[in-house]
Amino acid sequence: MTAPKRLPPWHEHFRxxxxxxxxIRPIRPEDAGPIQGAFSLLGPDEIRQRFLYAIKELTPEMAQRLAQPDPQTEFALVGAEPLPPGEALVGAVARASISPRTRDAEFAILVSHFIAGQGLGRHLMRKLVKWARSKKLDRLYGDVLDSNLPMLQLAQSLGFKRVRELDTPGLVRVVLDLNEGA
Structure with a gap:
């Protein structure tokens, strides 16, 4: 009997x-094409909740930038079909980016409505928290539309607190102190 094949770091199967x-795996440059192609499958609300404003298309340049995070300051995971990068349909993207000259990172998560509400967003958020803690950061934060109740509820259930740092009506910042309970 052979041992099960070990997956590389940050890779895991998720049912x-x-x-x-x-x-679940780190984003790869080859994912840019499938992500750009799947953008048209997103509804206007999904786009607005992730990008905080309506955009009509994800340009090739935007997709390439998203698919090639700076390993020193950024981390991005995808939830994709178990096919090779470039061939797999990507159903979710979770990203964290360290803010310049701080020990804080901003997160963003987008889960397609085709697979939303099944625990994937929670799972990906926990992975972002784990990454941020591994980088010894102080805070993980995100700006969320106050109408995005599922994201606000998820953040609250994971210990994020609402902070009124923004002057933008309709937007709330959620912050997780990574030093609490660590």
Missing amino acids: LPSGRELL
């Missing part, structure tokens, strides 16, 4: 309650 199997 949704619907039975669909995803591979």
Whole structure:
């Protein structure tokens, strides 16, 4: 009997309650094409909740930038079909980026409505928290539309606190103190 094949760091299989199997893994440059192609499948609310404003398309340049995070200051995971990068449909992207000259990182998560509500966003957020702690950061934060109740509830359930740092109506910042309970 052989031992199960070990996955590389930050890779794992994730089964949704619907039975669909995803591979959680770091984003790869080859994912830019599938991410750009899948952008048209997103609804206007999904786009507004992730980008905080309406955009009509994800340009090739934007997709390439998203798919090539700076390993020193950025971290991005995808929830994708268990196929090779470039071939796999990407259903979710989670990203954290260290703010310049701080020990804080900003997060963003987008889970397609096709697989939303099945625990993937929570799982990805926990991975971002784990990464931020591994970088010995102080805070992980994100700006969320106050109408995005699922994201606000998820953040609160994971210990994020609402902070009124923004002067933008309709937007709330959620912050996790990474030194609490560590």
